[in-house]
Amino acid sequence: MDDQQAERSVDRPGHIRSFVRRQGRVSAAQQRYREQMMGSIGVPYVAERVDLDALFGRSAPQILEIGFGMGETSAAIAARHPEQDYLGIEVHTPGVGSLCKLIAEMGLANQRIIQHDAVEVLREMIAPATLAGVHVFFPDPWPKKRHHKRRLLQPALVSLLASRLRPGGYLHTATDWQDYAEQMLAVLSSEALLENTAPGFAPRPDYRPQTKFEQRGLRLGHGVWDVVFRRRPENVPPRSLEAENDRQDQLA
């Protein structure tokens, strides 16, 4: 699926997209690696549950990432943790090509890619209580107030994400926009299935490498905030089915 198809796939009344189609140029190498690799490590979008163990050919902790951009962080993490499996979701074609190239060059066996809107992937393809972790690093900040409704980390999506984590599984978000960081902390704190792993913002976990962009920002005095929550253990009563349905209707 290309960028246009990804955008059209969620273009139905009431669905507010967290991304816009960008005209970013796809380099010849990105194009070539995407064509060569997506047949083996790409997972086509289907509106039904997928068997993640079958997808990776083993049963290991599975971490889902929303919006991997050009994939440098994803590849670095997957390389450092061969004992875990990583499912990256991105809509942007140059980024998909770029991660395919990194996977090929680094010989990664534990990284798969879905090129589709992550909201639909989570809702349709991922079974409840399966994921060991979710990464959402530097999601589009949508800084203008009138665009805040496009921000990914809203109560309905956080609720969906929490439901896909297994008990004890973690949700790790990071941003360099202070007001979005505060929004993340507030939204995750009000999700009943989740509990904070820190008193407020978390120290950057060792597994998240700093990007060049982030290092430059830090040198210029910009902040970066990590937020790491965990799904509560099984014995916490889940939200009522009715309330859950109401929340999911907000995403439809």
Ligand SMILES: C[S@@+](CC[C@H](N)C(=O)[O-])C[C@H]1O[C@@H](n2cnc3c(N)ncnc32)[C@H](O)[C@@H]1O
């Ligand atoms: C600001 S970039 C950050 C990229 C990367 N995580 C990083 O830290 O460099 C956000 C990315 O999320 C992707 N994205 C936004 N909404 C998405 C969605 N609903 N599904 C999949 N990808 C999405 C965008 O295409 C973009 O590449």
